[in-house]
Amino acid sequence: MSVAAITETRQYLTFKLAEEIFAVDVAKVREILEFTTITKVPQTPDFMRGVINLRGSVVPVMDMRLKFGMPVTEKTVNTCIIVVEVNHEGETIIIGALADSVQEVFELEPEQIEPAPRIGTKLNTDFILGMGKHDGQFIMILDIDRTFTSDEIATAGVVAGEAA
Structure with a gap:
C-alpha cells in the first residue's frame, strides 16, 4: 500500500x-552548504543552533538530530546544512537543517513508499510522509512542512527577522 499523498515519481x-x-523532496531543497559558523541566539530551543548569513539573508539553523531526540550533531568533514523551503500558513520560510552528511538524490515510485508506522498514540509521526526502501535500507521520508511545529516556525521567523 502506497502513501496517498504521493501520486507521482519524485526525487x-x-x-x-x-x-x-532520512529523505526530503528535492523540490523543497534550495541548496546544500558546508558547515559554517553558526551564531547562537539566546532563549531559543536547544535544537535551534542559531543563525547563519546566507548572501545577506539571516537563516535559522535547526539541528535535526536534536529535533528528533538524538545526541547533538558533531562537526565533521561531512557535516552540512541543507537549506530548505518550509511552507507555513501560506508563507515560505527558509530554514537550515543541520545534518551529519548528505547521501544522494534518487527517484522513488509511489508504490515504493509505505505509510509511516503508527507507534502508539503518544508519539506524533505526522512529519513522516512515508517509509521508502533504497539499496536494502529503510529511509524515513520527511514532510518538511510538518517537521517543525507552528511555534518553532514562528520562533525561527522571529529570530531571522530580529537578526536581520
Missing part, C-alpha cells in the same frame, strides 16, 4: 543523522 535528497537515513 528525494537523502541525508544521515547518526545511523539513520
Whole structure:
C-alpha cells in the first residue's frame, strides 16, 4: 500500500543523522552548504543552533538530530546544512537543517513508499510522509512542512527577522 499523498515519481535528497537515513523532496531543497559558523541566539530551543548569513539573508539553523531526540550533531568533514523551503500558513520560510552528511538524490515510485508506522498514540509521526526502501535500507521520508511545529516556525521567523 502506497502513501496517498504521493501520486507521482519524485526525487528525494537523502541525508544521515547518526545511523539513520532520512529523505526530503528535492523540490523543497534550495541548496546544500558546508558547515559554517553558526551564531547562537539566546532563549531559543536547544535544537535551534542559531543563525547563519546566507548572501545577506539571516537563516535559522535547526539541528535535526536534536529535533528528533538524538545526541547533538558533531562537526565533521561531512557535516552540512541543507537549506530548505518550509511552507507555513501560506508563507515560505527558509530554514537550515543541520545534518551529519548528505547521501544522494534518487527517484522513488509511489508504490515504493509505505505509510509511516503508527507507534502508539503518544508519539506524533505526522512529519513522516512515508517509509521508502533504497539499496536494502529503510529511509524515513520527511514532510518538511510538518517537521517543525507552528511555534518553532514562528520562533525561527522571529529570530531571522530580529537578526536581520
